[in-house]
Amino acid sequence: GAGVSQSPSNKVTEKGKDVELRCDPISGHTALYWYRQRLGQGLEFLIYFQGNSAPDKSGLPSDRFSAERTGESVSTLTIQRTQQEDSAVYLCASSLLGQNNSPLHFGNGTRLTVT
Amino acid sequence: KNEVEQSPQNLTAQEGEFITINCSYSVGISALHWLQQHPGGGIVSLFMLSSGKKKHGRLIATINIQEKHSSLHITASHPRDSAVYICAVSALYSGGGADGLTFGKGTHLIIQP
Numbered sequence: 476g477a478g479v480s481q482s483p484s485n486k487v488t489e490k491g492k493d494v495e496l497r498c499d500p501i502s503g504h505t506a507l508y509w510y511r512q513r514l515g516q517g518l519e520f521l522i523y524f525q526g527n528s529a530p531d532k533s534g535l536p537s538d539r540f541s542a543e544r545t546g547e548s549v550s551t552l553t554i555q556r557t558q559q560e561d562s563a564v565y566l567c568a569s570s571l572l573g574q575n576n577s578p579l580h581f582g583n584g585t586r587l588t589v590t
Numbered sequence: 591k592n593e594v595e596q597s598p599q600n601l602t603a604q605e606g607e608f609i610t611i612n613c614s615y616s617v618g619i620s621a622l623h624w625l626q627q628h629p630g631g632g633i634v635s636l637f638m639l640s641s642g643k644k645k646h647g648r649l650i651a652t653i654n655i656q657e658k659h660s661s662l663h664i665t666a667s668h669p670r671d672s673a674v675y676i677c678a679v680s681a682l683y684s685g686g687g688a689d690g691l692t693f694g695k696g697t698h699l700i701i702q703p
Contacts, residue, residue, distance in 0.1 A: 508691070517693050517694070517695040517696050518674070518676065518678070518693040519693070520691055520692070520693070523691075566633065567647065568633075573680075576621070577638065578623070578635040578637075578638045579623060579635045579638075580635065581623070581625075581632070581633040581634070581635075583631070583632060584631060
């Protein structure tokens with residue numbers, strides 16, 4: 476079956492521009508996560524959506540970052556006024572239930588380059 | 591916030607060797623995940639466990655809740671096992687919202703033929 480789909484796979488943008496990244500989770504998965512991985516670094520948690528609960532936004536690095544999720548489907552991560560330090564691979568994952576109950580399924584990521 | 595420590599950071603071994611990667615965390619958790627990140631960047635979930643031991647093929651994961659420690663073992667290692675292995679933990683559910691995962695920095699494993 477279809478896995479987690481992310482688009483675009485690559486995005487190059489100029490400093491100061493806004494970007495929107497999209498994640499289509501596996502159908503029926505209630506939980507959705509966004510992570511960031513800078514070059515040579517580990518995974519960094521950004522935001523977590525679980526069903527109808529308030530999302531955990533504790534990982535968002537600044538108010539330039541925001542994310543939305545429509546019900547239990549697609550999510551978009553928006554970065555406003557991009558900076559060079561935003562360059563990274565942005566990974567989305569979903570799981571059937573919460574992270575305490577079911578394994579994670581990762582997308583292939585969006586590689587963002589801010590010039 | 592939970593602190594997740596993995597060891598070793600880097601490991602190079604010969605094909606066929608038994609591999610152990612360790613993960614320690616600082617506060618109580620409800621689940622621990624082992625992930626594998628291939629050189630191309632794709633991430634695959636290997637195990638999710640909250641107690642005891644799980645086995646899948648040549649991979650074995652164990653967790654000791656009292657000691658706040660987990661290990662990932664690879665038996666009869668093969669060059670295709672070369673990857674970054676990542677430990678991630680989820681905090682005990684607080685009831686007011688969901689906590690995100692906390693990740694270790696990963697163990698870079700190279701299996702030489």
